[in-house]
Amino acid sequence: MNRPYTIMLVAVSLDGKIAPERKPGQPNPVGPSLIAPDIMERHNSQRGSVDGIMVGLNCILLDDSRLTLRDAQGKNPTRIVLDGLAEMPAGARVLNDDAPTIVGVTADAPQDRVDAFKSKGANIIVCGRGKFVDLSPLVSELAHRWGIRRLLVEGGGTVHRSMIAANLYDEIHLIICPFIIGGARSITPVERSAFWPDETIPWVQLDKVEKLGDYLYVVYKPKVKT
Numbered sequence: 001m002n003r004p005y006t007i008m009l010v011a012v013s014l015d016g017k018i019a020p021e022r023k024p025g026q027p028n029p030v031g032p033s034l035i036a037p038d039i040m041e042r043h044n045s046q047r048g049s050v051d052g053i054m055v056g057l058n059c060i061l062l063d064d065s066r067l068t069l070r071d072a073q074g075k076n077p078t079r080i081v082l083d084g085l086a087e088m089p090a091g092a093r094v095l096n097d098d099a100p101t102i103v104g105v106t107a108d109a110p111q112d113r114v115d116a117f118k119s120k121g122a123n124i125i126v127c128g129r130g131k132f133v134d135l136s137p138l139v140s141e142l143a144h145r146w147g148i149r150r151l152l153v154e155g156g157g158t159v160h161r162s163m164i165a166a167n168l169y170d171e172i173h174l175i176i177c178p179f180i181i182g183g184a185r186s187i188t189p190v191e192r193s194a195f196w197p198d199e200t201i202p203w204v205q206l207d208k209v210e211k212l213g214d215y216l217y218v219v220y221k222p223k224v225k226t
């Protein structure tokens with residue numbers, strides 16, 4: 001196994017947004033404030049089925065996510081934050097001792113910031129240079145050194161783009177919600193530059209569709225080339 005079996009999970013408004021543009025501390029309406037409790041439970045139950053949950057820095061800065069199980073019984077998965085330059089505040093809730101935390105940084109992260117994470121009990125993986133952590137060696141280390149066999153990637157859009165570009169995923173779970181967010185500057189499930197025309201457009205194939213009241217739970221897998 002070179003990397004964990006990887007599920008990317010995202011809740012999306014009918015118009016394809018995962019969050020409106022907002023300031024830190026303002027809650028994301030594409031979450032518990034709008035999404036029906038039974039659907040949130042379904043979303044959160046995925047956390048109970050994996051060894052690790054990974055997010056990008058902006059999810060921590062904006063949402064201060066704890067990335068722990070909600071209501072469900074069981075062991076919290078290991079939390080992984082991609083934070084190339086170690087910019088996360090040392091008081092972030094993801095660094096509490098509810099579960100082990102790994103911070104992925106690059107060789108350019110300032111040592112005093114990395115030491116601040118370590119003093120909170122976090123483990124550090126160093127991969128690549130600059131702002132973006134090099135994901136292939138990171139996920140390989142998660143599998144081989146940290147025993148992460150199943151990984152849930154919970155966004156945001158920038159991390160999803162990197163995972164798709166590096167072809168490091170096995171399933172995309174999309175919860176399509178019956179409300180409309182709008183906004184040209186809202187965040188979408190895949191952010192940054194378009195794949196076309198410089199990169200090959202990734203194709204996926206439909207695996208499952210479930211109707212949950214007015215919501216759809218849709219699972220896609222990377223398209224197998226024939």
Ligand SMILES: NC(=O)c1ccc[n+]([C@@H]2O[C@H](COP(=O)([O-])OP(=O)(O)OC[C@H]3O[C@@H](n4cnc5c(N)ncnc54)[C@H](OP(=O)(O)O)[C@@H]3O)[C@@H](O)[C@H]2O)c1
Nearest residue numbers: 011018019056057058059131132133155156157158159162
């Ligand atoms: N509806 C949903 O299901 C859902 C789920 C999750 C998140 N969200 C929302 O999504 C938004 C956050 O998404 P986002 O696209 O702004 O940011 P993001 O994907 O959470 O974080 C991106 C940041 O992570 C860091 N990073 C380090 N290595 C990386 C790599 N290899 N690839 C990508 N990023 C890397 C970079 O920080 P630096 O550039 O600073 O180094 C990058 O800017 C929030 O509003 C959150 O609420 C919604």
